[in-house]
Amino acid sequence: MAESDLSSPSLVDDLYFVLHDNVTGHPLLHSRLTGLTLAGGILGELMLAERVALDFAADPERLYATVQKATGDPLTSAVLGHVIAEPHHPIGTWLLFFARTIYADVTARMIAAKLLKPPVRHLLKQQPAAPADMNTAAWPLARLNLAIQRRKPPVDRDCVLLGLLAAAGCAQRVLSEHDPRFEAAATAMLPMQLRRLIAQTKVAVGQAVISRR
Amino acid sequence: MSLTQQRPSAVTAALAEDRLGVPSIVFFVISAAAPLMVVAGSVPTAYTVTGVIGVPFAFLMLGAVFALFAVGYVTMARHVVNAGAFYAYAAQGLGRTQGVATAWVALLAYNALQLGLYGIIGSAAEPLLVDWFGGSPPWWVIALVAWALTGVLGLLRVDVNGKILSVLLVSEIAIVLLFDLGDVVHAAPAGLSFEGFTPGALFVPGVGAALATVVAGFAGIESSVVFAEESKDRHRTVPIATYLGIAIIALLYAFSAWAQTVPTGPDGIVKAASEQGTELIFNQAALHLGGAVSTIGSVLFVTSSIACMIAFHNTTARYIFALGRENVLPSIFGRTSARTAAPISGSLLQTVLGLIVIIVYAVSGLDPVTKMFFIFGTFGGLGLLTLLTVTSISVIVFFSRDARGETTWRTRIAPALAIVALCVIIALTLVNFDTVLGVEPDSILRWILPGIFVVAIVFGLIWGRVLKSIRPEVYANIGLGAQAVGGGAK
Numbered sequence: 001m002a003e004s005d006l007s008s009p010s011l012v013d014d015l016y017f018v019l020h021d022n023v024t025g026h027p028l029l030h031s032r033l034t035g036l037t038l039a040g041g042i043l044g045e046l047m048l049a050e051r052v053a054l055d056f057a058a059d060p061e062r063l064y065a066t067v068q069k070a071t072g073d074p075l076t077s078a079v080l081g082h083v084i085a086e087p088h089h090p091i092g093t094w095l096l097f098f099a100r101t102i103y104a105d106v107t108a109r110m111i112a113a114k115l116l117k118p119p120v121r122h123l124l125k126q127q128p129a130a131p132a133d134m135n136t137a138a139w140p141l142a143r144l145n146l147a148i149q150r151r152k153p154p155v156d157r158d159c160v161l162l163g164l165l166a167a168a169g170c171a172q173r174v175l176s177e178h179d180p181r182f183e184a185a186a187t188a189m190l191p192m193q194l195r196r197l198i199a200q201t202k203v204a205v206g207q208a209v210i211s212r213r
Numbered sequence: 214m215s216l217t218q219q220r221p222s223a224v225t226a227a228l229a230e231d232r233l234g235v236p237s238i239v240f241f242v243i244s245a246a247a248p249l250m251v252v253a254g255s256v257p258t259a260y261t262v263t264g265v266i267g268v269p270f271a272f273l274m275l276g277a278v279f280a281l282f283a284v285g286y287v288t289m290a291r292h293v294v295n296a297g298a299f300y301a302y303a304a305q306g307l308g309r310t311q312g313v314a315t316a317w318v319a320l321l322a323y324n325a326l327q328l329g330l331y332g333i334i335g336s337a338a339e340p341l342l343v344d345w346f347g348g349s350p351p352w353w354v355i356a357l358v359a360w361a362l363t364g365v366l367g368l369l370r371v372d373v374n375g376k377i378l379s380v381l382l383v384s385e386i387a388i389v390l391l392f393d394l395g396d397v398v399h400a401a402p403a404g405l406s407f408e409g410f411t412p413g414a415l416f417v418p419g420v421g422a423a424l425a426t427v428v429a430g431f432a433g434i435e436s437s438v439v440f441a442e443e444s445k446d447r448h449r450t451v452p453i454a455t456y457l458g459i460a461i462i463a464l465l466y467a468f469s470a471w472a473q474t475v476p477t478g479p480d481g482i483v484k485a486a487s488e489q490g491t492e493l494i495f496n497q498a499a500l501h502l503g504g505a506v507s508t509i510g511s512v513l514f515v516t517s518s519i520a521c522m523i524a525f526h527n528t529t530a531r532y533i534f535a536l537g538r539e540n541v542l543p544s545i546f547g548r549t550s551a552r553t554a555a556p557i558s559g560s561l562l563q564t565v566l567g568l569i570v571i572i573v574y575a576v577s578g579l580d581p582v583t584k585m586f587f588i589f590g591t592f593g594g595l596g597l598l599t600l601l602t603v604t605s606i607s608v609i610v611f612f613s614r615d616a617r618g619e620t621t622w623r624t625r626i627a628p629a630l631a632i633v634a635l636c637v638i639i640a641l642t643l644v645n646f647d648t649v650l651g652v653e654p655d656s657i658l659r660w661i662l663p664g665i666f667v668v669a670i671v672f673g674l675i676w677g678r679v680l681k682s683i684r685p686e687v688y689a690n691i692g693l694g695a696q697a698v699g700g701g702a703k
Contacts, residue, residue, distance in 0.1 A: 030554035097224045170551035206538050206695030209549050210531045
């Protein structure tokens with residue numbers, strides 16, 4: 001399979017695949033942290049597509065929409081719609097807000113796109129939505145592993161993926177080789193707003209760990 | 214569309230749905246203070262070790278001191294993003310180096326409070342096991358079971374569920390009040406005596422030791438401000454919950470400590486407590502209310518101790534995690550378990566320390582209640598007193614730079630009064646530390662234990678200086694907790 005046809009799945013889809021078992025679809029990360037990381041992913045996707053941006057002049061930095069037009073995809077359109085309606089919130093607030101619902105939304109979107117099989121009920125136990133194609137699911141992580149092995153920073157989109165994985169605290173768990181220095185170098189080359197997004201995701205994850213609920 | 218227009222925000226409304234109200238925070242806060250554990254465990258031990266019968270008055274007096282302290286504390290909570298409240302405040306008020314020293318003292322104090330609990334669980338469970346199975350293993354076997362349970366639940370990040378916690382807490386308070394009632398209507402032949410509530414009964418030799426125990430009973434109340442970010446209204450919810458928590462604890466504990474003295478009379482309580490220890494209130498209850506009620510109480514004593522252990526284990530592990538995220542502790546402590554979202558390294562550290570303490574005490578054959586639970590509790594209490602004092606000083610310094618529209622009472626007078634009161638209590642505790650330890654007044658040990666805090670402070674200050682010169686980027690983020698990794702944006 002050529003790389004070009006696989007680069008079309010979104011960042012969030014890739015993130016979803018990395019955070020779940022390729023075969024069974026079982027989550028590798030705590031659901032609360034998965035929600036926060038996917039929320040970071042959806043904002044990252046919109047930033048990469050230049051639909052939203054950070055206003056560094058405001059304190060705290062606020063997220064605003066750069067384009068008012070729809071994205072063509074219901075999920076990203078809905079996210080963009082929220083940001084357009086309330087352009088005064090900082091990234092941290094948006095992460096918490098989208099983290100509430102994003103997990104279900106992304107799963108539903110990926111099932112609709114036939115990337116995941118619908119969850120099935122075996123006897124009493126609900127099986128999670130499993131990837132439709134194991135190879136598609138394994139590809140994003142393979143790309144990251146390859147980049148780390150070659151010590152060659154990947155494209156921006158994959159740098160964001162790597163950064164969000166590290167922010168979620170599961171880079172060590174999923175990557176074949178954990179190299180914090182390479183991760184730092186890869187994310188350091190990203191535009192400022194994406195670096196802030198990754199840092200804020202790490203903050204949100206840390207606060208979720210500290211929180212007593 | 215204007216940016217400043219005020220209309221109901223869907224985002225704010227959605228996020229507000231799972232914010233905490235006053236009752237939830239009060240529940241969280243008081244459950245860490247574990248009422249039944251204090252009433253059945255700490256109070257009789259305080260009577261035994263110190264021989265002071267003014268313990269009820271001590272609870273009321275310290276309730277007042279805590280309330281005074283809380284005035285400045287909750288005021289600061291409105292203006293500071295707090296991660297691990299005490300050291301965050303010290304870092305903002307006194308400077309980052311002092312913040313590091315405060316963090317170390319806090320770490321030591323919380324560890325002591327948590328580890329000491331392994332000493333009480335044995336005597337809490339023993340009577341029940343004897344009752345049900347006719348025999349009981351040594352205390353350290355029970356302690357190890359509790360230790361393993363706490364360790365595993367800590368790694369799984371199982372906090373005792375909010376609902377279970379509320380049910381346990383309400384039953385605990387109900388049973389404590391029932392016991393109290395039973396005691397009060399079965400007064401000693403001499404009649405009701407209110408001597409325990411008189412200052413004269415407290416300010417006798419041994420007062421300092423009694424005060425430090427009582428302080429440990431309040432431990433947990435300071436965690437209210439940690440919920441500021443998660444509360445419905447950080448300007449109102451947190452202060453109300455804090456004052457309410459302090460009031461409930463002070464009144465409940467004072468009344469219960471007094472009720473224990475009613476059947477024996479003030480003159481007999483020390484003897485009764487020495488002979489019966491943690492079984493005192495259950496024996497009284499069995500006599501007054503029947504065996505069934507007493508057994509329910511004993512069961513709740515065990516669950517209360519375990520819930521308290523888990524709460525303190527998780528609090529301390531999170532504290533270590535926050536410090537790891539800031540790189541004040543090695544960054545390995547800032548790691549999370551991906552699977553369970555637990556602060557994994559902090560939790561493991563706590564578990565290892567627990568094992569070491571239990572083994573040392575089991576091997577050396579020291580009494581788990583008076584030598585472990587009580588000494589660790591008082592040691593932690595002394596640390597807590599130090600933290601409260603430092604925090605009050607930080608409040609004054611912080612607001613002296615900019616009052617931020619707060620009143621003089623909140624920013625200067627109340628904290629200053631709290632500092633004076635706390636210093637007096639610390640001095641009294643140090644004077645009586647030989648009583649706490651049960652050693653001769655000229656024993657070197659009485660200075661070694663408080664000395665550990667001094668060492669922690671000195672090393673904290675040195676470490677702060679070192680960070681400032683070799684890792685200024687880490688130094689700049691001290692006091693920000695989980696926010697530290699966000700590049701220090703405030």
